Amino acid sequence: MTHAAGAPWWANAIFYQVYPRSxxxxxxxxxxxLDGVSAHLDHLSQLGxxxxxxxxxxxxxxxxxxxxxxxxxxxxxxxxxxxxxxxxIAEAHARDIRITMDLVxxxxxxxxxxxxxxxxxxxxxxxxxxYIFRDGLGPDGEIPPNNWVSVFGGPAWxxxxxxxxxxxxxxxxxxxxxxxxxNWDNPEAFEDLxxxxxxxxxxxxxxxxxxxxxxxxxxxxxxxxxxxxxxMLTLDDDDPRFNHDGVHAIHRGxxxxxxxxxxxxxxxxxxxxxxxxxxKYLRPDELHMGFNFRLVRAEFDATxxxxxxxxxxxxxxxxxxxPTWTLSNHDVEREVTRYGxxxxxxxxxxxxAMVMLALPGAMFLYNGExxxxxxxxxxxxxxxxxxxxxxxxxxxxxxxxxxxxxWTGDAPPxxxxxxxxxxxxxxxxxxxxxxxxxxxxxxxxxxxFRTILQLRRRRFHFTDYDVEWLQLRDDAVAxxxxxxxxxxxxxxxxxxxPPGEFLTASAPLVGGELAPDxxxxxxxx
Numbered sequence: 001m002t003h004a005a006g007a008p009w010w011a012n013a014i015f016y017q018v019y020p021r022s023x024x025x026x027x028x029x030x031x032x033x034l035d036g037v038s039a040h041l042d043h044l045s046q047l048g049x050x051x052x053x054x055x056x057x058x059x060x061x062x063x064x065x066x067x068x069x070x071x072x073x074x075x076x077x078x079x080x081x082x083x084x085x086x087x088x089i090a091e092a093h094a095r096d097i098r099i100t101m102d103l104v105x106x107x108x109x110x111x112x113x114x115x116x117x118x119x120x121x122x123x124x125x126x127x128x129x130x131y132i133f134r135d136g137l138g139p140d141g142e143i144p145p146n147n148w149v150s151v152f153g154g155p156a157w158x159x160x161x162x163x164x165x166x167x168x169x170x171x172x173x174x175x176x177x178x179x180x181x182x183n184w185d186n187p188e189a190f191e192d193l194x195x196x197x198x199x200x201x202x203x204x205x206x207x208x209x210x211x212x213x214x215x216x217x218x219x220x221x222x223x224x225x226x227x228x229x230x231x232m233l234t235l236d237d238d239d240p241r242f243n244h245d246g247v248h249a250i251h252r253g254x255x256x257x258x259x260x261x262x263x264x265x266x267x268x269x270x271x272x273x274x275x276x277x278x279x280k281y282l283r284p285d286e287l288h289m290g291f292n293f294r295l296v297r298a299e300f301d302a303t304x305x306x307x308x309x310x311x312x313x314x315x316x317x318x319x320x321x322x323p324t325w326t327l328s329n330h331d332v333e334r335e336v337t338r339y340g341x342x343x344x345x346x347x348x349x350x351x352x353a354m355v356m357l358a359l360p361g362a363m364f365l366y367n368g369e370x371x372x373x374x375x376x377x378x379x380x381x382x383x384x385x386x387x388x389x390x391x392x393x394x395x396x397x398x399x400x401x402x403x404x405x406x407w408t409g410d411a412p413p414x415x416x417x418x419x420x421x422x423x424x425x426x427x428x429x430x431x432x433x434x435x436x437x438x439x440x441x442x443x444x445x446x447x448x449f450r451t452i453l454q455l456r457r458r459r460f461h462f463t464d465y466d467v468e469w470l471q472l473r474d475d476a477v478a479x480x481x482x483x484x485x486x487x488x489x490x491x492x493x494x495x496x497x498p499p500g501e502f503l504t505a506s507a508p509l510v511g512g513e514l515a516p517d518x519x520x521x522x523x524x525x
Contacts, residue, residue: 010207010265010288011322012462013050014453015100015364019330020057020079021065022404022424023367025417027080032404032416032423034075034084038091040407043435047370048453051098053209053267055330057085058104061111063178064386065402066102067211068109072196089204098206100265105193105250106215107179115180119160123169130188131180132172132218144170147224148241151175153390156241172222174215174241176386184216184246190253197254201261210254213268213281213290217246243272251286258288267291267324267362275315282319289324289362292316296332300339300348300517302477302490309359309467309479316361316465323361323465327352328369334401337375346372347517350448350506351488354519355477357452358486360462365449368405371433372445375400382425399424408436448506452521455503459523460484472498483525489514500524 024036034057044052056066057079066076075082089099108115117127123135134145136159144157151174158177162168172181182189197208223240230239251268258264270290272278281290292315294308316323327335327349339348349372357363378399385397403424407415412426414434431437438444460482470478475491484503489495494513500522507518514520 007322008265008288009050009098009263010267010362012360013362014048014456015051015053015267015362016044016047016049017053017055017329017364017366019055019367019402021055022402022416024405024407025419025422028418029078030413030417030419030422031078033078034080034088038084038088041091041095041097044097045095047450048457049097049365051100051206052092053100053364054102056102056104056211061109061178063109064176065384067104068107068111068176068179069104070109070111070113072104072108072192073199086203093204099204100207100209100267101200101205102211103196103208104211105182105189105254106212107173107175107181110178110180118171120163122163128169129186130183132183132222133169134172134222136170141167141169145172146222147228148172148174148222149225149228149230150177150390152387153392153395172218174212176390178386181218182216184218184250190250193254194257197257201258201264206263207258207265207267207288209291210266210268210287212242213251213287214243214247214270214272215241216250217244219244219246243277248280248283248286251281255285255287265289275311275318278315279318279321282316282321284320289322291326291364292324293326295325295352295356296327296329300352300490302475302488305352305355305477305488305490306469309355313466323359324364325356325359325361326364326366327356328366328401329364330366330402331398332401334366334368334373334375336372341374344517345374346445347507350445351517351519353449354452354504354506354521355486355488357456358460358479358481358484358521359467360465360481366401370446370449371406371435371438373403373405373430373433376403376424376427378403378424384424403427406430406434408434451504455521459503459521461525470498480524483523485522485524486519487514487522488519489516492516498522 021032023032024040025032026035057075058069059071059074059076060066060068075085092099114130121127137143144155148156150156157170159170160168173179219240265288268287268290270281281287292312294312298304298308312323335349336345339345383399385399387395387397404416404422409415410431413422438446462482468480472478477488494510496513503521505520507515
C-alpha cells in the first residue's frame with residue numbers, strides 16, 4: 001500500500017475548482033474572468049485550499065464555454081489575456097496556492113488554424129490528416145462513416161462542403177460539431193501538445209486536469225457502437241469511442257514532459273468504471289492521479305456510499321496511487337439538489353462533505369459548494385449548453401450548476417458583477433446564500449466548510465491510503481482514517497456515537513446522538 005507520509009504535495013491536497021465564467025467578474029461585462037479570481041483569493045485562502053483548478057481559459061469561440069480551444073497557448077481576452085493569468089499565478093503563489101489548468105487534448109475548436117486549413121484543402125492532404133476525416137457511406141457518401149453518436153446528442157459526424165463546392169467528407173466530433181477530434185495517430189498531435197505543456201509549465205502553472213483523458217485514441221477501423229442509443233453524457237466500458245488501449249501511449253508521452261517539471265501534477269478525467277482499466281491510467285509512467293466519479297454517482301444510501309469508497313480505494317491501490325474524491329463539478333447536478341433539495345438536500349450535502357474530507361487522498365471542491373448552492377432551474381431561453389440544442393431541447397444540459405457565485409448584497413448580481421445582465425441569471429432567492437451573509441453567520445455552510453477544512457489539516461494524520469470500516473448499524477457508514485472516526489447517519493432515527501473526543505458534526509446532536517442525514521468526526525488517537 002502506498003504511504004502518504006512524505007508524499008508529493010498533491011497526494012492529500014484540497015483542490016478548488018474555479019469555473020471562471022461564474023466566479024467573479026472584474027470588468028462589468030457579466031462574465032467572470034481571471035482578475036475576478038485574483039480579487040477573491042483571500043476567500044480561498046481563508047477557506048483553506050491548496051490549489052485551484054481552472055476550467056479552460058484559452059482562446060475560444062466559446063461554443064462549449066472554452067472546451068473548444070482555438071489557440072491552446074494563449075488566454076482569451078474574455079478572461080483578461082495572458083497578463084491576467086500571470087497576475088493570478090503570482091498572487092496565488094504568494095498565498096501558497098497552486099494553479100492547475102484544464103488541458104483539452106482530444107479535440108480543438110473548428111476555428112483552430114489547423115481545422116481551417118483542413119477545410120481549405122483536398123481529401124488526403126496533410127492538413128486533413130491532423131483530424132479524423134472519412135468518406136461517407138452510400139452511393140453519394142451521404143451516410144455517416146459509422147453509427148457513433150455525440151456525447152452531447154445527435155451524430156458524431158458532420159459532413160463538410162469541399163473547396164470546390166461539392167458535398168464532401170465527414171469529420172468526427174465526439175462532442176459538439178465545433179469540436180473536431182484530433183487524429184492522435186498523427187505525430188504532429190503530440191508535437192503540438194508538448195509545446196502547449198511546456199508553454200504553461202514554464203509560465204508557472206503547477207499542473208493540468210486533462211479533459212476526456214480516456215479519449216484521444218480511436219480503435220482501428222472505427223467499429224460501430226453496439227448501443228448507439230446510449231443516454232447522453234453516460235459512458236460504459238464497452239463503448240468503442242473511449243478507453244482504447246492506444247490512449248496510454250499518449251499519457252506516457254505527457255508524463256515524459258511532466259517529469260521535467262517535478263512540482264507539477266496531472267489529473268485525468270477518466271470515465272472508466274472497471275477498476276483494472278481505471279488503474280492503467282495511474283501507472284508510474286502515466287497520470288499522477290485520476291478523477292474517480294463513484295462518489296458522485298452514489299445515492300445517499302449507506303451501502304451505496306461504502307461501495308463507492310471501497311471501489312475508489314481499490315482502483316487507486318491497484319496502481320499504488322493517491323485516490324481522488326469529489327461530490328460535484330461543472331458537468332453534474334449540484335449535490336444539494338441531487339440529495340433531495342431544500343433543507344434535506346443541504347443537510348445531506350454537508351454530511352457527505354464530511355465523509356469525503358475524512359478520506360485519504362486529494363479532494364476537489366467546486367466553486368459554490370462551500371456556500372451550499374443548489375442547482376438552478378433556468379428558463380429555456382437562457383440555456384447555453386450545446387447539449388440543449390443538440391438534443392433537440394430534450395436534455396437541459398449543465399447550465400443549472402454553472403450559475404455565477406453570489407458574493408454580497410440583497411439582489412442579483414450579488415457582487416458577482418457590476419452588470420445585472422450576467423451570462424446566466426442569478427436567482428433572487430440566493431440573497432441568503434451570499435458569502436457576505438454567510439460570513440456573519442457562525443452556523444452557515446461557509447463557516448461549516450472552513451471548520452472542517454481546518455480540522456482536516458490539523459487533526460487527520462494520513463499515513464496510508466486506506467480506511468478501517470466499523471459496523472454500527474445498517475443505515476450508517478463508519479470508518480477510521482488518519483486517526484479520526486467518521487460516522488454518517490443515512491437513516492431516519494438518531495444514532496448513538498462511539499466513545500472518543502467529539503470534534504464536530506454537520507448538524508447539532510440530538511440528545512448526544514447523531515441526527516439523521518448528518519455526519520460526525522471523533523478523534524481516536
